[in-house]
Amino acid sequence: MSNYFKHSSALVETDDIGNDTRVWAFVHILKGAKIGSNCNICDHCFIENDVVIGDNVTVKSGIYIWDGAVIEDNVFLGPNVVLTNDLRPRSKAHHAKFQKIIIKKNASIGANSTILCGTTIGEYAMAGIGSVITRNVPAYALIYGNPAKQHGWVDEKGDKLSFVEKGVWRSVDEIFYKETEAGLIRI
Numbered sequence: 001m002s003n004y005f006k007h008s009s010a011l012v013e014t015d016d017i018g019n020d021t022r023v024w025a026f027v028h029i030l031k032g033a034k035i036g037s038n039c040n041i042c043d044h045c046f047i048e049n050d051v052v053i054g055d056n057v058t059v060k061s062g063i064y065i066w067d068g069a070v071i072e073d074n075v076f077l078g079p080n081v082v083l084t085n086d087l088r089p090r091s092k093a094h095h096a097k098f099q100k101i102i103i104k105k106n107a108s109i110g111a112n113s114t115i116l117c118g119t120t121i122g123e124y125a126m127a128g129i130g131s132v133i134t135r136n137v138p139a140y141a142l143i144y145g146n147p148a149k150q151h152g153w154v155d156e157k158g159d160k161l162s163f164v165e166k167g168v169w170r171s172v173d174e175i176f177y178k179e180t181e182a183g184l185i186r187i
């Protein structure tokens with residue numbers, strides 16, 4: 001039995017929650033959900049069954065995480081982020097399998113963003129407020145808008161990178177990164 005905090009008004013049906021995670025008021029988590037350690041699940045969230053959340057994840061208030069979502073370690077979800085899992089929804093027409101959203105390690109999603117199912121958001125990517133994310137996002141990309149487009153690159157701290165030469169970028173800390181098909185990697 002792990003040692004996590006549950007507010008007295010939270011309804012937690014899963015046993016799969018890691019140590020030191022905090023589950024705040026009016027949260028409902030279904031039985032099949034897996035949640036790592038040291039996460040913060042803020043007020044008024046709902047987490048369905050087929051959901052995997054890693055360690056050190058922040059889920060700000062008012063977020064509903066539906067079947068098919070995979071949220072890796074250290075991800076930040078800003079207030080009222082919307083996830084989806086059905087590309088062409090019809091009432092009462094349930095699909096055997098939902099389309100996944102995968103948010104890779106250390107990515108941050110700005111407040112009130114909406115993520116289309118079937119998309120993967122790369123490591124350390126950062127989405128600004130109100131992003132409508134309809135396509136995969138490369139690692140370290142800074143995106144925003146509707147539909148969200150890339151507006152540069154960020155480092156691990158979220159600071160914008162400077163252009164050095166074609167395919168090469170530099171942080172304020174003099175760390176260099178190069179572009180690959182999947183986004184940036186450190187050189």
Ligand SMILES: CC(C)(COP(=O)(O)OP(=O)(O)OC[C@H]1O[C@@H](n2cnc3c(N)ncnc32)[C@H](O)[C@@H]1OP(=O)(O)O)[C@@H](O)C(=O)NCCC(=O)NCCS
Pocket residue numbers: 078079109110111126127128129130131142143144145151160
């Ligand atoms: C995207 C973000 C990281 C800043 O990126 P940036 O490139 O440094 O942005 P800047 O502030 O230099 O703005 C550049 C331009 O983009 C616009 N812009 C910034 N964020 C935007 C967004 N989310 N959507 C649309 N346009 C945006 C600015 O208005 C500005 O336009 P202008 O040049 O016409 O004035 C920041 O605006 C943001 O949205 N942060 C997320 C905050 C959040 O959700 N926090 C959650 C916890 S409270």
